[in-house]
Amino acid sequence: MGNSTWGPAGLALLTAAVLWVGWPVHAAPLALLLLVAWVPYLRLEQVLVRQRSSGWKVFRYTYLTLVLWNLFVTYWVSYSTLGGGVTAVVLNSLLMCLPTMAFYHTKRLAGPRLGYVSLPIYWLAFEQLHLHWDFTWPWLTLGNGFAQANQLIQWYEYTGFLGGSLWMWVVNILVFGALFGLGTTPENAAPVAPLRRWLAPVLATLLPIGLSFLIGATYQEKGKSAEVLVIQPNVDPFQEKFEGTVNFISYDEQLSRLIRLTEQQMTAQTRLVLWPETALDEPYWESNFETYPKVQRVRQFLAGHPGLELVTGVTSVLAYPNKETASTTARFRDDLGYYDFFNTAVHFPSATGKAEFYHKSRLVPGVEGVPNWVKAATIDLGGNAGGLGSQAERTVYRMAAADSTLRVAPVICYESIYGDFVNEYIRNGATLIGIITNDGWWSDSPGHQQHLQYATLRAIETRRDIARSANTGISAFINQKGEIMTQTGWWIQTGRRYSVRLNEELTFYVRHGELLGPAMQVLAVLLLLGTMIRSVNRRFAAKPDEAPQAAVARMS
Numbered sequence: 001m002g003n004s005t006w007g008p009a010g011l012a013l014l015t016a017a018v019l020w021v022g023w024p025v026h027a028a029p030l031a032l033l034l035l036v037a038w039v040p041y042l043r044l045e046q047v048l049v050r051q052r053s054s055g056w057k058v059f060r061y062t063y064l065t066l067v068l069w070n071l072f073v074t075y076w077v078s079y080s081t082l083g084g085g086v087t088a089v090v091l092n093s094l095l096m097c098l099p100t101m102a103f104y105h106t107k108r109l110a111g112p113r114l115g116y117v118s119l120p121i122y123w124l125a126f127e128q129l130h131l132h133w134d135f136t137w138p139w140l141t142l143g144n145g146f147a148q149a150n151q152l153i154q155w156y157e158y159t160g161f162l163g164g165s166l167w168m169w170v171v172n173i174l175v176f177g178a179l180f181g182l183g184t185t186p187e188n189a190a191p192v193a194p195l196r197r198w199l200a201p202v203l204a205t206l207l208p209i210g211l212s213f214l215i216g217a218t219y220q221e222k223g224k225s226a227e228v229l230v231i232q233p234n235v236d237p238f239q240e241k242f243e244g245t246v247n248f249i250s251y252d253e254q255l256s257r258l259i260r261l262t263e264q265q266m267t268a269q270t271r272l273v274l275w276p277e278t279a280l281d282e283p284y285w286e287s288n289f290e291t292y293p294k295v296q297r298v299r300q301f302l303a304g305h306p307g308l309e310l311v312t313g314v315t316s317v318l319a320y321p322n323k324e325t326a327s328t329t330a331r332f333r334d335d336l337g338y339y340d341f342f343n344t345a346v347h348f349p350s351a352t353g354k355a356e357f358y359h360k361s362r363l364v365p366g367v368e369g370v371p372n373w374v375k376a377a378t379i380d381l382g383g384n385a386g387g388l389g390s391q392a393e394r395t396v397y398r399m400a401a402a403d404s405t406l407r408v409a410p411v412i413c414y415e416s417i418y419g420d421f422v423n424e425y426i427r428n429g430a431t432l433i434g435i436i437t438n439d440g441w442w443s444d445s446p447g448h449q450q451h452l453q454y455a456t457l458r459a460i461e462t463r464r465d466i467a468r469s470a471n472t473g474i475s476a477f478i479n480q481k482g483e484i485m486t487q488t489g490w491w492i493q494t495g496r497r498y499s500v501r502l503n504e505e506l507t508f509y510v511r512h513g514e515l516l517g518p519a520m521q522v523l524a525v526l527l528l529l530g531t532m533i534r535s536v537n538r539r540f541a542a543k544p545d546e547a548p549q550a551a552v553a554r555m556s
Helices: 009-020 026-034 039-050 057-076 082-110 114-129 142-152 162-180 195-218 251-265 287-290 293-303 372-380 415-417 417-428 444-463 508-512 516-540 547-554
Strands: 222-233 272-274 280-287 309-320 331-333 337-348 356-359 407-412 432-437 465-470 477-479 484-489 494-502
Touching: 009 026, 009 057, 026 142, 026 162, 039 057, 039 082, 039 162, 057 082, 057 272, 082 516, 114 162, 114 195, 142 162, 142 195, 142 444, 162 516, 195 516, 222 251, 222 432, 222 477, 251 280, 251 494, 272 432, 272 465, 280 287, 280 293, 287 293, 287 309, 293 309, 293 331, 293 337, 309 407, 309 432, 309 547, 337 547, 407 415, 407 417, 415 417, 415 432, 415 444, 417 444, 417 477, 417 508, 432 444, 444 465, 444 477, 444 508, 465 494, 477 494, 484 494
Parallel strands: 222 272, 222 465, 272 309, 280 309, 407 432, 432 465
Antiparallel strands: 222 494, 309 337, 331 337, 337 356, 465 477, 477 484
């Protein structure tokens, strides 16, 4: 890199490769590579600028870097849907060019010093946006990269996972500056950096790590204990789970498997059982939910085990009286009227207690969720493809016993990768995070492993134990420090039982919410405006006679 012998394409490949090697689910110590992974890209951009390359050329190699990274880390999305996998790689890489090219133009117009300061600001502003719009896909949020090495980031309880994104950029920029200098010309570079140049990157690396180890060593898990059971029925979503598939297992037999596995694994002390996402997949109308034979079978099962409570995934349907009361996601049929489909978690507090419903609200773009303008068009045209419905508030399931501190956040699949979203459950009183998911769509790939590792970040941010039930994938229990205490294997019918701790205290991150992302968005806007104003002023200062001459020309 020092002699630029790699060339732009080689530096792009090197960046993507180091990001991939450092990303979960490789060996945990390799996560430290993420602290230098962007150095080749920064060198790439610096060399192209020194060569006076066009902005278009910088964009091409930036896009190449990001496409390779997205491909290496998330290629497995194509196992579920080839078109979706290709779209995720191509479009997400293009979106990531927004902060990187904003950095390039800021550095060009406002100088290197402000330029390198702007890069983490633009990037975190982009990550915050990517958490809160219709095509949200925050899988590659940089802070996720430390999930498997969570002993390094115990301070996420203060910053959330965007704090990891900021840390990664700061260290990368400081290391790059120590190696090559932050100037745009060779005269400003420092091929052999003085020792003092390394003080900042070393401190920026070691201080957060030292703080993390200190927090981890002194943190004591809090709360009363309760025995929880998670079930992994292992029904192949491509060939067995859904009606019409090649080796379809009847819904009655799927329910029998869930009950059998539960009875094999539970003890007299088990208080809560989690069954996975869409464990009961036939559409259940919520208005007459109790009339379904399989719901009655669940009630009979619970009647045989007094004191046991169940949270399970279902596919539910909710009818609306008329168009005025229908949601923007509602579908319409002449014989049914307006109605919504939901990916739902249902709580059975006992054999006779009223069932409670929570509707998944962070939907997978394109697969479950449809952009607002498409939803509106669907309603207006009387169509029948409005995507799944959702709800505005986070539901927390409070266990039946009046004095129970077991209060479950029913987090469904994709929702578990959103830190600020999961915080809402905790602020509503949850003492345990219960994740129900179906990770079998991604085959035996890094996809289901990354999904499990990302859940450890939610444990650290909220200091809550996590019980995770996967249809197939990995079911597990995670403690309040993000440590996986027990987990299942891949592609087996089984269950896991564990005594969780029920913490009722709120972390700084839960109490105050996401601070870094919104702050960076404000700074990004100010930076862009300031850069444009500074550029205009510099242009007029360099050519003081240009403005009057231009005015005369326009008048003539």
